[in-house]
Amino acid sequence: MENPTKLAFIGLGTMGAPMAQRLVDAGFEVTVHNRTREREEGIAGAARAESPQRAAEGQDVVFTMVSDTPDLEAVIGGENGAMHGLSAGAVLIDMSTVSPSATQELAEKLASRGVDMLDAPVSGGSEGAKNGTLAVMVGGQAEVLERVRNVLSPLAKTVTYVGPSGSGQLTKAINQVVIAGTYAAVAEGMALGLAAGLEMDAVVTAIAGGAAGSWVLENRSGNMIQGEYPLGFRTRLHRKDLGIALEAARALGVPLPVAALVEQLETGLIKRGYGDEDVSNIARAVRENAGLDD
Numbered sequence: 001m002e003n004p005t006k007l008a009f010i011g012l013g014t015m016g017a018p019m020a021q022r023l024v025d026a027g028f029e030v031t032v033h034n035r036t037r038e039r040e041e042g043i044a045g046a047a048r049a050e051s052p053q054r055a056a057e058g059q060d061v062v063f064t065m066v067s068d069t070p071d072l073e074a075v076i077g078g079e080n081g082a083m084h085g086l087s088a089g090a091v092l093i094d095m096s097t098v099s100p101s102a103t104q105e106l107a108e109k110l111a112s113r114g115v116d117m118l119d120a121p122v123s124g125g126s127e128g129a130k131n132g133t134l135a136v137m138v139g140g141q142a143e144v145l146e147r148v149r150n151v152l153s154p155l156a157k158t159v160t161y162v163g164p165s166g167s168g169q170l171t172k173a174i175n176q177v178v179i180a181g182t183y184a185a186v187a188e189g190m191a192l193g194l195a196a197g198l199e200m201d202a203v204v205t206a207i208a209g210g211a212a213g214s215w216v217l218e219n220r221s222g223n224m225i226q227g228e229y230p231l232g233f234r235t236r237l238h239r240k241d242l243g244i245a246l247e248a249a250r251a252l253g254v255p256l257p258v259a260a261l262v263e264q265l266e267t268g269l270i271k272r273g274y275g276d277e278d279v280s281n282i283a284r285a286v287r288e289n290a291g292l293d294d
Protein backbone atom coordinates (compact mmCIF):
# COMPACT_ATOMS: atom_id res chain seq x y z
CA MET A 1 0.00 0.00 0.00
CA GLU A 2 1.53 3.32 -1.12
CA ASN A 3 0.01 6.60 0.12
CA PRO A 4 -3.24 5.28 1.59
CA THR A 5 -6.36 7.24 0.65
CA LYS A 6 -9.33 5.14 1.83
CA LEU A 7 -9.84 5.48 5.57
CA ALA A 8 -12.28 4.47 8.30
CA PHE A 9 -12.61 6.24 11.65
CA ILE A 10 -14.26 4.40 14.57
CA GLY A 11 -15.11 6.35 17.75
CA LEU A 12 -16.42 9.90 17.34
CA GLY A 13 -16.20 11.30 20.89
CA THR A 14 -14.58 14.52 22.09
CA MET A 15 -11.33 13.60 20.32
CA GLY A 16 -12.43 11.32 17.48
CA ALA A 17 -15.07 13.61 15.92
CA PRO A 18 -12.77 16.56 15.18
CA MET A 19 -9.99 14.19 14.07
CA ALA A 20 -12.29 12.42 11.59
CA GLN A 21 -13.47 15.79 10.27
CA ARG A 22 -9.89 16.93 9.73
CA LEU A 23 -9.20 13.79 7.66
CA VAL A 24 -12.28 14.46 5.48
CA ASP A 25 -11.24 18.10 5.10
CA ALA A 26 -7.72 17.00 4.08
CA GLY A 27 -9.30 15.22 1.09
CA PHE A 28 -9.30 11.58 2.20
CA GLU A 29 -12.22 9.27 1.49
CA VAL A 30 -13.46 8.59 5.06
CA THR A 31 -16.09 6.16 6.38
CA VAL A 32 -17.10 6.69 10.01
CA HIS A 33 -18.75 4.53 12.64
CA ASN A 34 -19.79 5.37 16.19
CA ARG A 35 -21.63 3.19 18.72
CA THR A 36 -24.15 6.02 19.23
CA ARG A 37 -24.85 6.32 15.53
CA GLU A 38 -26.36 9.84 15.50
CA ARG A 39 -22.87 11.24 16.17
CA GLU A 40 -21.83 10.09 12.68
CA GLU A 41 -24.12 12.78 11.24
CA GLY A 42 -21.80 15.45 12.66
CA ILE A 43 -18.95 14.53 10.29
CA ALA A 44 -19.65 16.46 7.08
CA GLY A 45 -18.59 14.66 3.91
CA ALA A 46 -18.01 11.22 5.47
CA ALA A 47 -19.73 7.96 4.54
CA ARG A 48 -21.36 6.05 7.41
CA ALA A 49 -21.15 2.35 8.26
CA GLU A 50 -23.43 0.33 10.52
CA SER A 51 -20.62 -1.51 12.40
CA PRO A 52 -16.83 -1.44 12.87
CA GLN A 53 -16.64 -4.49 10.58
CA ARG A 54 -18.52 -2.75 7.75
CA ALA A 55 -16.49 0.44 8.27
CA ALA A 56 -13.23 -1.50 7.95
CA GLU A 57 -14.12 -3.38 4.76
CA GLY A 58 -11.97 -2.36 1.80
CA GLN A 59 -10.04 0.38 3.65
CA ASP A 60 -6.31 1.10 3.51
CA VAL A 61 -6.23 2.43 7.08
CA VAL A 62 -8.66 2.11 9.98
CA PHE A 63 -8.41 4.49 12.96
CA THR A 64 -9.83 3.72 16.41
CA MET A 65 -10.39 6.36 19.13
CA VAL A 66 -12.43 4.91 22.01
CA SER A 67 -12.42 5.27 25.79
CA ASP A 68 -10.68 2.30 27.41
CA THR A 69 -9.10 -1.12 26.83
CA PRO A 70 -12.32 -3.24 26.90
CA ASP A 71 -13.92 -0.77 24.46
CA LEU A 72 -11.02 -1.13 22.04
CA GLU A 73 -11.16 -4.93 22.35
CA ALA A 74 -14.88 -4.75 21.54
CA VAL A 75 -14.56 -2.53 18.46
CA ILE A 76 -11.66 -4.56 17.06
CA GLY A 77 -12.25 -8.18 18.07
CA GLY A 78 -15.89 -8.25 19.21
CA GLU A 79 -18.95 -9.31 17.24
CA ASN A 80 -18.97 -7.18 14.04
CA GLY A 81 -15.54 -5.87 15.10
CA ALA A 82 -13.12 -4.20 12.69
CA MET A 83 -10.88 -7.28 12.63
CA HIS A 84 -13.55 -9.17 10.66
CA GLY A 85 -13.66 -6.49 7.98
CA LEU A 86 -9.97 -5.59 7.56
CA SER A 87 -8.18 -6.92 4.47
CA ALA A 88 -4.62 -8.26 4.51
CA GLY A 89 -2.21 -5.38 3.88
CA ALA A 90 -4.37 -2.81 5.71
CA VAL A 91 -3.14 -0.88 8.77
CA LEU A 92 -5.04 -0.29 12.01
CA ILE A 93 -3.96 2.87 13.87
CA ASP A 94 -5.27 2.96 17.43
CA MET A 95 -5.12 6.46 18.92
CA SER A 96 -6.99 5.68 22.17
CA THR A 97 -5.12 5.55 25.49
CA VAL A 98 -5.23 1.87 26.51
CA SER A 99 -3.16 -0.93 28.07
CA PRO A 100 0.24 -1.62 26.41
CA SER A 101 -0.03 -5.39 27.01
CA ALA A 102 -3.57 -5.59 25.55
CA THR A 103 -2.26 -3.58 22.59
CA GLN A 104 0.49 -6.15 21.97
CA GLU A 105 -2.08 -8.97 22.08
CA LEU A 106 -4.35 -7.19 19.59
CA ALA A 107 -1.38 -6.47 17.31
CA GLU A 108 -0.46 -10.18 17.31
CA LYS A 109 -4.05 -11.20 16.47
CA LEU A 110 -4.17 -8.70 13.61
CA ALA A 111 -0.73 -9.74 12.34
CA SER A 112 -1.98 -13.33 12.00
CA ARG A 113 -4.49 -11.91 9.46
CA GLY A 114 -1.86 -9.89 7.60
CA VAL A 115 -2.94 -6.57 9.18
CA ASP A 116 -0.37 -4.24 10.77
CA MET A 117 -1.29 -2.30 13.92
CA LEU A 118 0.28 0.87 15.27
CA ASP A 119 -0.42 2.14 18.78
CA ALA A 120 -0.50 5.91 18.38
CA PRO A 121 -1.93 7.58 21.50
CA VAL A 122 -1.99 11.34 21.62
CA SER A 123 -1.46 14.29 23.88
CA GLY A 124 -2.76 17.80 23.27
CA GLY A 125 -6.40 17.60 24.32
CA SER A 126 -9.54 18.53 22.45
CA GLU A 127 -7.92 21.78 21.23
CA GLY A 128 -5.13 19.72 19.66
CA ALA A 129 -7.69 17.41 18.01
CA LYS A 130 -9.57 20.37 16.48
CA ASN A 131 -6.47 22.23 15.35
CA GLY A 132 -4.44 19.24 14.14
CA THR A 133 -1.68 19.93 16.65
CA LEU A 134 -1.63 16.67 18.59
CA ALA A 135 1.60 15.05 19.77
CA VAL A 136 1.45 11.43 18.59
CA MET A 137 3.66 8.72 20.14
CA VAL A 138 3.88 5.66 17.93
CA GLY A 139 4.62 2.01 18.70
CA GLY A 140 4.81 -0.77 16.12
CA GLN A 141 7.02 -1.31 13.10
CA ALA A 142 8.85 1.81 11.91
CA GLU A 143 8.36 0.94 8.24
CA VAL A 144 4.57 0.70 8.78
CA LEU A 145 4.59 4.19 10.27
CA GLU A 146 6.42 5.48 7.19
CA ARG A 147 3.70 3.94 4.97
CA VAL A 148 0.91 5.84 6.78
CA ARG A 149 2.60 9.12 7.76
CA ASN A 150 0.51 10.99 5.17
CA VAL A 151 -2.74 10.14 7.01
CA LEU A 152 -1.36 11.23 10.38
CA SER A 153 -0.09 14.61 9.22
CA PRO A 154 -3.52 16.38 9.20
CA LEU A 155 -3.89 15.42 12.89
CA ALA A 156 -0.52 16.11 14.40
CA LYS A 157 2.14 18.68 15.16
CA THR A 158 4.60 15.89 16.00
CA VAL A 159 4.63 12.17 15.20
CA THR A 160 7.38 10.39 17.13
CA TYR A 161 8.33 6.75 16.64
CA VAL A 162 9.22 5.28 20.03
CA GLY A 163 9.64 1.51 19.50
CA PRO A 164 7.88 -1.84 18.98
CA SER A 165 4.18 -2.59 19.62
CA GLY A 166 3.00 -1.24 23.00
CA SER A 167 5.80 1.38 23.23
CA GLY A 168 3.45 4.19 22.19
CA GLN A 169 1.05 3.28 25.00
CA LEU A 170 3.92 2.97 27.51
CA THR A 171 5.13 6.43 26.46
CA LYS A 172 1.63 7.83 27.01
CA ALA A 173 1.57 6.15 30.46
CA ILE A 174 4.88 7.89 31.28
CA ASN A 175 3.36 11.19 30.10
CA GLN A 176 0.45 10.69 32.52
CA VAL A 177 2.76 9.74 35.43
CA VAL A 178 4.81 12.91 34.86
CA ILE A 179 1.74 15.15 34.78
CA ALA A 180 0.25 13.43 37.87
CA GLY A 181 3.21 14.50 39.98
CA THR A 182 3.21 17.96 38.45
CA TYR A 183 -0.50 18.59 39.14
CA ALA A 184 -0.11 17.39 42.75
CA ALA A 185 3.02 19.49 43.39
CA VAL A 186 1.51 22.66 41.88
CA ALA A 187 -1.65 22.11 43.96
CA GLU A 188 0.43 21.83 47.15
CA GLY A 189 2.44 24.94 46.29
CA MET A 190 -0.71 26.94 45.65
CA ALA A 191 -2.28 25.74 48.94
CA LEU A 192 0.82 26.84 50.87
CA GLY A 193 0.76 30.28 49.30
CA LEU A 194 -2.98 30.74 49.85
CA ALA A 195 -2.69 29.71 53.51
CA ALA A 196 0.12 32.27 53.93
CA GLY A 197 -2.06 34.98 52.39
CA LEU A 198 0.34 35.73 49.52
CA GLU A 199 -0.71 37.47 46.31
CA MET A 200 -0.82 34.31 44.22
CA ASP A 201 -0.61 35.83 40.73
CA ALA A 202 2.70 37.40 41.76
CA VAL A 203 3.87 34.09 43.22
CA VAL A 204 3.10 32.25 39.96
CA THR A 205 4.85 34.94 37.89
CA ALA A 206 7.87 34.82 40.20
CA ILE A 207 8.39 31.06 39.93
CA ALA A 208 7.12 30.31 36.39
CA GLY A 209 10.34 31.45 34.72
CA GLY A 210 12.58 29.38 37.00
CA ALA A 211 13.06 25.67 37.65
CA ALA A 212 9.46 25.28 38.92
CA GLY A 213 8.02 26.39 35.58
CA SER A 214 5.68 23.96 33.78
CA TRP A 215 2.62 23.80 31.50
CA VAL A 216 0.52 22.93 34.56
CA LEU A 217 1.79 25.91 36.55
CA GLU A 218 1.15 28.27 33.65
CA ASN A 219 -2.20 26.91 32.50
CA ARG A 220 -3.86 25.34 35.53
CA SER A 221 -2.60 27.12 38.66
CA GLY A 222 -5.39 29.68 38.08
CA ASN A 223 -8.01 26.93 38.56
CA MET A 224 -6.25 25.82 41.71
CA ILE A 225 -6.13 29.35 43.13
CA GLN A 226 -9.79 30.04 42.27
CA GLY A 227 -10.98 26.58 43.40
CA GLU A 228 -12.83 26.08 40.09
CA TYR A 229 -12.04 23.27 37.68
CA PRO A 230 -13.70 23.59 34.24
CA LEU A 231 -12.69 21.09 31.49
CA GLY A 232 -9.88 20.48 30.24
CA PHE A 233 -9.26 16.81 30.76
CA ARG A 234 -11.62 14.66 32.79
CA THR A 235 -10.36 13.37 36.14
CA ARG A 236 -11.89 9.94 35.48
CA LEU A 237 -9.92 9.58 32.23
CA HIS A 238 -6.68 10.58 33.97
CA ARG A 239 -7.34 8.03 36.73
CA LYS A 240 -7.91 5.40 34.00
CA ASP A 241 -4.51 6.32 32.52
CA LEU A 242 -2.77 6.10 35.92
CA GLY A 243 -4.36 2.65 36.33
CA ILE A 244 -2.67 1.62 33.06
CA ALA A 245 0.67 3.07 34.23
CA LEU A 246 0.45 1.40 37.65
CA GLU A 247 -0.40 -1.97 36.10
CA ALA A 248 2.64 -1.73 33.79
CA ALA A 249 4.79 -0.65 36.74
CA ARG A 250 3.61 -3.59 38.87
CA ALA A 251 4.43 -6.02 36.06
CA LEU A 252 7.94 -4.51 35.85
CA GLY A 253 8.42 -4.35 39.65
CA VAL A 254 8.77 -0.56 39.61
CA PRO A 255 7.27 1.31 42.58
CA LEU A 256 5.53 4.59 41.63
CA PRO A 257 4.45 6.00 45.01
CA VAL A 258 3.57 9.49 43.75
CA ALA A 259 1.45 8.20 40.85
CA ALA A 260 -0.27 5.76 43.24
CA LEU A 261 -1.07 8.58 45.69
CA VAL A 262 -2.54 10.76 42.94
CA GLU A 263 -4.59 7.79 41.67
CA GLN A 264 -6.00 7.35 45.19
CA LEU A 265 -6.81 11.06 45.55
CA GLU A 266 -8.56 10.97 42.16
CA THR A 267 -10.50 7.86 43.21
CA GLY A 268 -11.87 9.87 46.15
CA LEU A 269 -12.74 12.84 43.92
CA ILE A 270 -14.57 10.56 41.46
CA LYS A 271 -16.45 8.84 44.32
CA ARG A 272 -17.59 12.27 45.50
CA GLY A 273 -18.96 13.15 42.07
CA TYR A 274 -16.09 15.23 40.64
CA GLY A 275 -14.91 12.76 37.95
CA ASP A 276 -16.03 14.97 35.07
CA GLU A 277 -14.18 18.05 36.38
CA ASP A 278 -10.73 18.96 35.03
CA VAL A 279 -7.84 17.02 36.52
CA SER A 280 -6.56 20.23 38.16
CA ASN A 281 -9.22 19.42 40.78
CA ILE A 282 -6.50 17.48 42.59
CA ALA A 283 -6.24 20.92 44.25
CA ARG A 284 -9.72 20.35 45.67
CA ALA A 285 -8.36 17.44 47.73
CA VAL A 286 -5.25 19.41 48.78
CA ARG A 287 -7.18 22.59 49.64
CA GLU A 288 -9.81 20.71 51.66
CA ASN A 289 -7.11 18.84 53.59
CA ALA A 290 -5.54 22.22 54.45
CA GLY A 291 -8.89 23.62 55.61
CA LEU A 292 -8.76 26.28 52.87
CA ASP A 293 -12.33 25.64 51.72
CA ASP A 294 -13.91 25.60 55.21
Ligand code: NAP
Nearest residue numbers: 011012013014015016035036066067071096097122125126
Ligand atom coordinates in the same frame (compact mmCIF):
# COMPACT_ATOMS: atom_id res chain seq x y z
P1 NAP B 1 -15.18 10.39 24.83
O1 NAP B 1 -15.57 11.76 24.42
O2 NAP B 1 -15.73 9.82 26.10
O3 NAP B 1 -15.51 9.41 23.58
C1 NAP B 1 -15.33 8.02 23.70
C2 NAP B 1 -15.67 7.37 22.37
O4 NAP B 1 -15.51 5.95 22.51
C3 NAP B 1 -17.12 7.58 21.92
O5 NAP B 1 -17.15 7.64 20.51
C4 NAP B 1 -17.80 6.31 22.43
O6 NAP B 1 -18.99 5.98 21.73
C5 NAP B 1 -16.73 5.29 22.14
N1 NAP B 1 -16.88 4.08 22.94
C6 NAP B 1 -16.69 3.97 24.28
N2 NAP B 1 -16.92 2.70 24.67
C7 NAP B 1 -17.25 2.00 23.56
C8 NAP B 1 -17.59 0.65 23.32
N3 NAP B 1 -17.59 -0.24 24.33
N4 NAP B 1 -17.90 0.30 22.06
C9 NAP B 1 -17.88 1.20 21.04
N5 NAP B 1 -17.54 2.49 21.20
C10 NAP B 1 -17.24 2.89 22.46
O7 NAP B 1 -13.58 10.25 25.01
P2 NAP B 1 -12.42 11.13 24.34
O8 NAP B 1 -12.14 12.31 25.21
O9 NAP B 1 -12.74 11.31 22.90
O10 NAP B 1 -11.18 10.14 24.52
C11 NAP B 1 -10.94 9.07 23.64
C12 NAP B 1 -9.56 8.48 24.00
O11 NAP B 1 -8.56 9.51 23.84
C13 NAP B 1 -9.46 8.00 25.46
O12 NAP B 1 -8.68 6.83 25.50
C14 NAP B 1 -8.78 9.17 26.17
O13 NAP B 1 -8.06 8.77 27.32
C15 NAP B 1 -7.84 9.66 25.06
N6 NAP B 1 -7.44 11.10 25.16
C16 NAP B 1 -8.35 12.06 25.49
C17 NAP B 1 -7.92 13.38 25.58
C18 NAP B 1 -8.90 14.50 25.94
O14 NAP B 1 -8.44 15.61 26.24
N7 NAP B 1 -10.21 14.28 25.91
C19 NAP B 1 -6.60 13.72 25.31
C20 NAP B 1 -5.71 12.73 24.94
C21 NAP B 1 -6.14 11.41 24.87
P3 NAP B 1 -20.40 6.63 22.20
O15 NAP B 1 -20.49 7.95 21.50
O16 NAP B 1 -21.42 5.64 21.72
O17 NAP B 1 -20.36 6.75 23.70
